[in-house]
Amino acid sequence: MSRTLNKEPTAEPAVLRAADPPEAAPPGRAAPGLGRFLLRRPGLVLAALVAAAVVLAAFWPDLFTSRDPLTGVPAQRFSAPGGAHWFGTDELGRDVFARMVHGAALSMRATLIAVALAFVGGGLVGLVAGFVGGRVEGVLMRAVDVVLSIPALFLSLALVTALGYGTVKVAVAVGVASVATFARVMRAEVLKVRQAVYVEAARSCGARWYTVLARHVLPNAAGPVVVLATLDFGTAILAVSSLSFLGYGAPPPAPEWGTVIAGGRNYLANAWWLTVLPGAVIAATVLAANRIARALDGEWARRR
Amino acid sequence: MRRYVIRRVAQAVGVLWAAYTVVFLVLDYLPGDPVAAMAGQGDQTAVDPAQLDRLRARYGFDKPVLVQYLDYLGRAVRGDFGDSVATGRPVTGMLAAAVPQTLQVTVAGMALAVLFGGGLAVLATYTRRRWLRSLLLSLPPLGVSVPVFWTGLLLVELFSFRLHVFPAFGDDGPRGLVLPAVALAILPGAMIAQVLAKSLLDTLDEPYAQTARAKGAGRARVHLRHALRNAALPALTVAGVLVGQLMANSVVIETVFSRNGVGRLTASAVTAQDIPVVQGVVVFAALVFVLVNLAVDLVYPLLDPRIAGAAAR
Numbered sequence: 001m002s003r004t005l006n007k008e009p010t011a012e013p014a015v016l017r018a019a020d021p022p023e024a025a026p027p028g029r030a031a032p033g034l035g036r037f038l039l040r041r042p043g044l045v046l047a048a049l050v051a052a053a054v055v056l057a058a059f060w061p062d063l064f065t066s067r068d069p070l071t072g073v074p075a076q077r078f079s080a081p082g083g084a085h086w087f088g089t090d091e092l093g094r095d096v097f098a099r100m101v102h103g104a105a106l107s108m109r110a111t112l113i114a115v116a117l118a119f120v121g122g123g124l125v126g127l128v129a130g131f132v133g134g135r136v137e138g139v140l141m142r143a144v145d146v147v148l149s150i151p152a153l154f155l156s157l158a159l160v161t162a163l164g165y166g167t168v169k170v171a172v173a174v175g176v177a178s179v180a181t182f183a184r185v186m187r188a189e190v191l192k193v194r195q196a197v198y199v200e201a202a203r204s205c206g207a208r209w210y211t212v213l214a215r216h217v218l219p220n221a222a223g224p225v226v227v228l229a230t231l232d233f234g235t236a237i238l239a240v241s242s243l244s245f246l247g248y249g250a251p252p253p254a255p256e257w258g259t260v261i262a263g264g265r266n267y268l269a270n271a272w273w274l275t276v277l278p279g280a281v282i283a284a285t286v287l288a289a290n291r292i293a294r295a296l297d298g299e300w301a302r303r304r
Numbered sequence: 305m306r307r308y309v310i311r312r313v314a315q316a317v318g319v320l321w322a323a324y325t326v327v328f329l330v331l332d333y334l335p336g337d338p339v340a341a342m343a344g345q346g347d348q349t350a351v352d353p354a355q356l357d358r359l360r361a362r363y364g365f366d367k368p369v370l371v372q373y374l375d376y377l378g379r380a381v382r383g384d385f386g387d388s389v390a391t392g393r394p395v396t397g398m399l400a401a402a403v404p405q406t407l408q409v410t411v412a413g414m415a416l417a418v419l420f421g422g423g424l425a426v427l428a429t430y431t432r433r434r435w436l437r438s439l440l441l442s443l444p445p446l447g448v449s450v451p452v453f454w455t456g457l458l459l460v461e462l463f464s465f466r467l468h469v470f471p472a473f474g475d476d477g478p479r480g481l482v483l484p485a486v487a488l489a490i491l492p493g494a495m496i497a498q499v500l501a502k503s504l505l506d507t508l509d510e511p512y513a514q515t516a517r518a519k520g521a522g523r524a525r526v527h528l529r530h531a532l533r534n535a536a537l538p539a540l541t542v543a544g545v546l547v548g549q550l551m552a553n554s555v556v557i558e559t560v561f562s563r564n565g566v567g568r569l570t571a572s573a574v575t576a577q578d579i580p581v582v583q584g585v586v587v588f589a590a591l592v593f594v595l596v597n598l599a600v601d602l603v604y605p606l607l608d609p610r611i612a613g614a615a616a617r
Contacts (some may be wrong), residue, residue, distance in 0.1 A: 146322040149597075153552035154570070154589040158330045161574050161582045238451055242556050245453045246571050258453075265457060265560070268472075269465045276461065279454030287449040 047291035057104040067095040069102035069255045081273050088273035103255035110171035114236040117175030119229045122182020130190025147180040160248045167250045174239045189221035230293035234286040316598045323590040385584035390576045395584035406565035410550050413488030421496030429504045447494025452553045456487040456560040473562040484561045492546040503535040544597040
């Protein structure tokens with residue numbers, strides 16, 4: 001009895017693995033396609049919809065709202081959420097939903113810059129360290145260890161102090177703080193791939209080092225780093241919004257997500273919607289990003 | 305074993321020195337004149353060049369960078385991070401005054417995280433009810449996705465302004481500690497739950513767990529006495545990460561709850577571009593982080609003799 005107890009399919013926690021163990025494809029038929037994969041995971045579909053909505057809002061905010069995020073209607077100050085204002089209005093009569101929709105562009109841009117910076121910068125450091133090896137590797141990886149010994153937010157805060165305020169500067173600060181993690185993963189992958197027989201074969205065929213690097217090592221080592229980048233999205237959204245909540249993002253009238261919540265903080269006692277609903281938007285976005293990252297990280301590959 | 309300890313301590317010291325150097329480079333070497341920033345503070349027009357030079361001389365910015373660095377490093381080793389630009393008080397003193405507040409709230413938060421995160425993992429892996437298990441296991445991903453400032457504000461909204469149970473702001477008494485500690489506990493609690501649940505499931509599959517069950521030990525006994533003791537070890541290795549997260553979140557939470565701790569000190573120093581304070585705080589954070597990791601590295605072999613064997617070699 002005890003044996004079967006552990007082998008129950010439920011023993012795989014949903015947190016750590018796929019929602020359901022994917023069943024094997026029936027023999028002789030095509031592998032289950034994207035449709036069935038998604039059908040079995042309603043949470044993932046929801047996550048994809050949320051992410052799509054956020055991306056759409058970042059590019060075409062007018063699809064979601066026709067209201068102006070910056071100018072309010074003084075007569076409608078502090079109106080509670082309802083049909084006219086989905087998220088209510090703030091102390092200047094501005095529509096909070098419109099502010100969040102228009103803020104998506106700022107917050108998504110910052111997140112994208114942060115992830116791209118960490119991905120490219122960390123990827124390059126890891127690639128050079130893993131491929132060149134020797135003393136270069138030693139120096140680079142020691143530097144990575146040191147950067148990792150400073151908690152990420154504190155490093156970001158030091159960078160913000162040095163660089164100043166603004167959406168892009170916050171994004172750079174967040175991105176630089178996670179370069180080290182990417183470098184570590186990239187190096188580990190490059191080291192693994194460099195040992196592979198096909199790399200040795202390419203070398204012995206007389207391929208130049210840059211050909212080996214570009215055609216064999218990089219494509220095969222990039223996978224886990226791309227997964228890390230998708231995982232980093234959620235973290236970056238949280239870090240960027242935390243910094244803008246603390247007031248280091250775009251200056252106040254701009255509706256950056258963290259700034260909107262920081263503004264609503266002063267009216268907690270009489271207007272709950274100013275903090276609760278924008279925060280729910282951030283949480284939903286991060287949750288969606290994390291869910292999609294988890295799907296990319298293995299679930300899709302393990303579907304057969 | 306002694307060589308292992310010495311090597312680990314030496315490594316920690318080296319990392320700290322290098323971390324100090326990184327912070328120095330970031331704060332004193334990046335674009336932007338720190339002195340102009342200090343003197344400017346809003347209106348750039350009213351800065352008198354002579355005053356700038358005096359400030360430069362006072363903070364040593366007129367010397368070559370290398371001299372500055374060695375000078376600062378020498379003083380930092382003795383625990384002196386200079387004086388705050390904003391208040392003129394020594395940074396070390398400000399830190400010392402702020403640490404107890406932060407220590408209280410982070411220790412309370414960590415205790416809650418271990419209690420509830422651990423409890424959740426044990427219950428989720430113990431229960432036979434499918435729905436309860438999947439419900440419990442769906443909580444940690446939620447916990448790592450919510451912004452900490454939002455949970456803090458939600459708690460204030462609910463328990464201070466609606467129910468009037470706990471004070472919203474301030475740092476007096478244990479009642480003011482409850483809400484910030486709960487807000488802080490969510491992220492580490494979720495991480496502990498994730499790691500421990502996975503590790504518990506792995507451990508329950510180990511032969512010794514099967515053996516214990518075969519010898520007639522009850523389910524609860526195997527779960528708690530045999531599996532949990534061994535499963536808790538891997539969870540210990542994330543302690544360093546958790547402490548780092550806890551410190552980072554305390555910056556936000558202390559701002560939300562207006563508690564005068566290290567986090568609030570950090571936030572206000574960044575706002576005022578108070579470079580000596582930022583420097584001191586970041587190095588302090590790295591110190592705590594390195595010490596926690598060192599402690600884990602040193603304690604782990606004592607708990608897991610297999611590692612001790614490997615370390616002695």
